[in-house]
Amino acid sequence: MDGLIAVGDSKDRGVGAFAFPPDAWGIFIEGVKNDLVQGLARGQDTSSRSNRTAF
Structure with missing residues (x-):
């Protein structure tokens, strides 16, 4: 698995x-x-959790 980027839930x-x-x-x-x-650019509050997209 060398070279891969590991991402987990902290x-x-x-x-x-x-x-x-x-x-x-x-x-x-x-x-x-x-x-x-x-x-x-659209003037949205991007800091709000409600604006986050789940992937």
């Missing part, structure tokens, strides 16, 4: 983690950033 470490190739993780992060920027 509040429930017992469930383990998902491992992603760096390119897939990068695409996900760019999508999150783009959603944040678009929300800011």
